[in-house]
Amino acid sequence: MKFVLARQAAVVAALALLPAASEAIYFRDKISWRSAIPPSEMVTVEQTRGWGDTAIWVDARPDEEFASDHVPGAISLNEDRWNELLPQFLTVWAPGKKIIVYCSSLSCNASREVARRLRKEAQLSDVFVLEGGWEAWLKKNR
Amino acid sequence: MKTPILAFTLSMIMCLGARAELKWEQTAIELHPGPNDKQAVGHFKYENTGKTPVHFKSVHASCGCTTAQTQKDIVPPGDKGEITATFNIGDRTGTQVKTVTVETDEAPNQKTVLTLKAEIPQQLEITPNFVFWKQGDKPDTKTINVKVGKDFTVKHIKVTSSTADFQTKVEEAGSGQFKIDVKPQDTNKITASMLTIQPGDSQKVFYATARITNAPAAPVAPVGPTAPARPSAPTGQTH
Numbered sequence: 001m002k003f004v005l006a007r008q009a010a011v012v013a014a015l016a017l018l019p020a021a022s023e024a025i026y027f028r029d030k031i032s033w034r035s036a037i038p039p040s041e042m043v044t045v046e047q048t049r050g051w052g053d054t055a056i057w058v059d060a061r062p063d064e065e066f067a068s069d070h071v072p073g074a075i076s077l078n079e080d081r082w083n084e085l086l087p088q089f090l091t092v093w094a095p096g097k098k099i100i101v102y103c104s105s106l107s108c109n110a111s112r113e114v115a116r117r118l119r120k121e122a123q124l125s126d127v128f129v130l131e132g133g134w135e136a137w138l139k140k141n142r
Numbered sequence: 143m144k145t146p147i148l149a150f151t152l153s154m155i156m157c158l159g160a161r162a163e164l165k166w167e168q169t170a171i172e173l174h175p176g177p178n179d180k181q182a183v184g185h186f187k188y189e190n191t192g193k194t195p196v197h198f199k200s201v202h203a204s205c206g207c208t209t210a211q212t213q214k215d216i217v218p219p220g221d222k223g224e225i226t227a228t229f230n231i232g233d234r235t236g237t238q239v240k241t242v243t244v245e246t247d248e249a250p251n252q253k254t255v256l257t258l259k260a261e262i263p264q265q266l267e268i269t270p271n272f273v274f275w276k277q278g279d280k281p282d283t284k285t286i287n288v289k290v291g292k293d294f295t296v297k298h299i300k301v302t303s304s305t306a307d308f309q310t311k312v313e314e315a316g317s318g319q320f321k322i323d324v325k326p327q328d329t330n331k332i333t334a335s336m337l338t339i340q341p342g343d344s345q346k347v348f349y350a351t352a353r354i355t356n357a358p359a360a361p362v363a364p365v366g367p368t369a370p371a372r373p374s375a376p377t378g379q380t381h
Contacts, residue, residue, distance in 0.1 A: 062206040080207065082233035083349055090272050090351045091334050110205060113234075123270040 041115065043128040045140040048100055056092060058118075060103040060110040061134065071102070071137055077114055090122065102130035102137065163192025163248050164217065170257040173229075177294075177346070180231055182260040186242070187224045190217040197247040201225060204241040207232060208258065227258050235264045264291045265341060266299075271350040275329045283325045286350050288339065290318035296341040305335040308352045324352050332356055 048055060057074035059066045066076040075092060077085045093099070099118060103110035115127045130137065171184040190196050196217045201210045207230045213223045227242050242256040266288055273284040290296045299320050301310045311323040324337070334353040340346075 065206065078232075079234045080230065080232035084233075086271070087334075087336050087349060087351045090353060094355050095274075095276060121269060122272040124272070 041128055042131045043100060044131045045136050048128075048130070051098055051100075054096070055098040055100055056089075058089065058099055058101040058114065059134075060101050060114040065104065065134075071134075074102075077101075078110065079113060079117075082117070086122070093124065097126070099124065099127045100130050101127065102133045104134040163190055163194065163219075164196045164246055164254075165189050165191045166254065166256075169254060170259065171227075173258065173260045175231060175260060175262060177263045177265055182229045182231060182258070184227045184229075184256075184258040185224045186227065186256045187222065188217070189222045190219050192248075193219050195219065199245040199247055200243075201245075202243045203227065204243070207234075208240040208242065210242040210256075225256065227256065229258055229260055231260070231262055235262050237261055263293055265294045265296070265344065265346060266290060266339065266348050268339065268348055268350055271348075272353070273324050273350070274353045274355050275326055277329060277332060277354055277356045279329045281326045281329050283323045284352075286322040286324060286337075287315075288320040288322060290320075290341075294341075296344070298342040300340045300342070302338045302340075303335045303352070304338070305333060307331070307333045307354070308335045308337070310337060322350070326352070326354060329354050 057071045058077045059070045059074040060078050061070075062078055062080060063076065066074075066078075070076070075085075075089050077089045099115075101111040101115045101118070103114075111129045111133060115129050118124045118127045132139075165188060167187040167189075169186065171186065173182040173184060175182040198212050198215050198217075201212055203210045208227060209230075210225055210227045212225050214221075217223055225242065225244065227240070229238065229240050231238075238260045240258045240260075242258070244254045244256060246252060246254075267290075269287050269289075271286070273286060275281065275284075288299060296318065298314075299312055299322075301312055301322050303310055307327050309325045309327070311325075313321045313323065315321050322337070322339070326333075332354055334351060337350040337352060339348040339350060341348075
């Protein structure tokens with residue numbers, strides 16, 4: 001009886017594996033829409049508290065969300081107007097400054113992308129992504 | 143003993159068949175917009191192959207740069223339609239993957255994720271697009287590398303500095319690459335200049351920034367009630 005049950009379980013598991021294996025093969029070349037980011041480049045609101053004036057806050061959300069509200073002192077730098085906004089950001093940046101990029105759950109991967117471009121294109125270091133984004137900052141500060 | 147397994151398997155297959163009323167022609171679309179395109183639009187076509195109407199409960203794009211529109215809220219049996227996903231390219235480059243999550247009343251919590259992948263062509267890859275000297279540094283030349291995208295032909299580039307504080311010199315580096323040497327007149331004065339880079343036969347312009355900087359002085363406060371305005375763009379004479 002135990003053998004029969006085990007066999008039935010194996011058959012059901014095999015049936016379940018078939019679509020999973022097919023999907024894995026079909027999507028093997030597809031890239032993930034959410035890029036991986038090393039934990040060392042993520043910071044929490046608590047971690048940024050001691051940084052004070054040594055940090056620049058960068059808002060990666062769309063213009064209208066920035067206009068509605070943002071972290072005090074934050075600079076708008078989004079990919080909708082990257083070419084226009086980047087030079088403005090660079091006039092504020094100074095060597096030794098940490099950069100904290102945030103977006104919201106509505107702007108998904110934006111902070112990761114902005115951080116990646118600051119590192120790669122402008123070759124800036126000390127670029128961090130705020131864990132939990134704008135919503136996390138709001139929760140801790142208002 | 144084989145009968146229960148067969149019955150279970152058949153019931154599972156029948157259940158899946160009954161749920162899959164909205165049949166999508168494709169749930170992933172790859173687009174190749176042109177270099178001057180502002181938007182990339184994907185049409186996700188569907189058909190209600192079931193026997194009951196399907197209601198769209200929600201349609202959400204993964205980010206603010208993408209919008210999704212349904213033609214109708216209710217899809218009668220046998221009816222066809224599409225969800226149009228519009229991705230606003232802005233100044234994005236490279237591979238962009240955006241998703242639209244569609245929730246219907248076919249089954250509780252059943253969601254379909256539609257994926258829009260766009261390959262944004264990049265005419266020039268500029269690295270770095272920012273060069274700087276600290277105040278008092280030796281005014282050495284710094285180099286900006288320009289690489290022409292694989293689908294483009296650029297025979298020469300023109301570089302213009304927005305101020306006379308920096309001199310620029312363009313050199314061809316072969317294989318669709320250029321080098322821009324940037325040298326400050328002196329590094330005693332805090333200044334910034336926007337370098338406009340224009341491919342020979344193109345109307346499109348690219349930018350890099352050169353700057354003499356001092357010690358950190360940005361007026362930044364992570365907490366507090368005030369919200370300073372955005373910084374203004376660097377100003378200076380245009381040549």
